[in-house]
Amino acid sequence: MMKPVIKGNRIWIPSNQEYLSDVDVFIEGILRGFGADESAVADIAISVSELVNNAILHGNKSASDKAVTVTISKSDGCVEISVTDQGAGFDPCDIENPIDDANLMKEVGRGIFIVRSLMDQVEIEASDRGTTVIVTKCI
Amino acid sequence: MKLTDREQDGVVVLEPRGKIMGGPDATLLHDKLYEFIQQGRTKVVIDLSRIEWMNSTGLGILIQGYTTLRNSDGQLKLAKVTDKIQSLLTITKLVSVFDAYDTVEDAIASFN
Numbered sequence: 001m002m003k004p005v006i007k008g009n010r011i012w013i014p015s016n017q018e019y020l021s022d023v024d025v026f027i028e029g030i031l032r033g034f035g036a037d038e039s040a041v042a043d044i045a046i047s048v049s050e051l052v053n054n055a056i057l058h059g060n061k062s063a064s065d066k067a068v069t070v071t072i073s074k075s076d077g078c079v080e081i082s083v084t085d086q087g088a089g090f091d092p093c094d095i096e097n098p099i100d101d102a103n104l105m106k107e108v109g110r111g112i113f114i115v116r117s118l119m120d121q122v123e124i125e126a127s128d129r130g131t132t133v134i135v136t137k138c139i
Numbered sequence: 140m141k142l143t144d145r146e147q148d149g150v151v152v153l154e155p156r157g158k159i160m161g162g163p164d165a166t167l168l169h170d171k172l173y174e175f176i177q178q179g180r181t182k183v184v185i186d187l188s189r190i191e192w193m194n195s196t197g198l199g200i201l202i203q204g205y206t207t208l209r210n211s212d213g214q215l216k217l218a219k220v221t222d223k224i225q226s227l228l229t230i231t232k233l234v235s236v237f238d239a240y241d242t243v244e245d246a247i248a249s250f251n
Contacts, residue, residue, distance in 0.1 A: 042191070107199035110195035110198060
């Protein structure tokens with residue numbers, strides 16, 4: 001059975017939500033090392049948790065032989081994080097607007113919306129070999 | 140996340156602590172709410188003061204609890220919402236759904 005692997009500023013985890021906290025500890029530790037304040041740490045940690053949840057559940061569909069890769073770096077005062085899965089990709093245009101009245105009481109479907117609200121920049125690169133979401137926040 | 144509960148003036152007060160990010164967190168709070176409903180205890184306050192942060196999974200749990208309790212003729216109210224969670228409730232427009240109070244005592248009193 002695969003276990004989380006950390007190498008430098010990158011962590012690989014199996015497609016299982018039990019490893020969400022491993023990613024969180026890894027990301028928050030590096031962010032504090034970068035000098036991010038606690039509000040920025042929380043915003044970025046929330047966003048990464050959303051993206052890793054999506055990668056596990058919707059990208060890799062919790063397949064035990066697929067991994068999620070999270071990479072973090074800092075340049076010119078801005079933190080960039082990429083989250084990559086090995087799923088079949090998706091069309092970001094298919095995501096419904098969670099603040100429409102018809103969707104307001106739905107229990108799911110807010111992840112990417114929250115990420116776009118908390119981060120300065122969000123790029124989604126989807127293909128049939130997987131999806132990479134790159135988010136940036138200046139701290 | 141860790142979860143404790145107590146009862147005050149006939150109202151269940153849930154006190155989650157830590158972060159709500161998904162996976163086991165989702166089932167813990169959900170299962171607890173169902174346990175209370177089966178016991179006929181349907182007035183519930185969640186004290187959010189010890190939650191460092193939550194993501195959309197946490198918001199989904201709150202919505203599920205709100206809906207489940209309402210369908211059982213009960214109510215879910217929030218107390219001591221942190222700035223970070225308040226911000227999430229605002230950007231997702233869920234601030235219009237939940238009754239939120241500055242103190243647990245105010246939330247309990249609102250049931251009367």
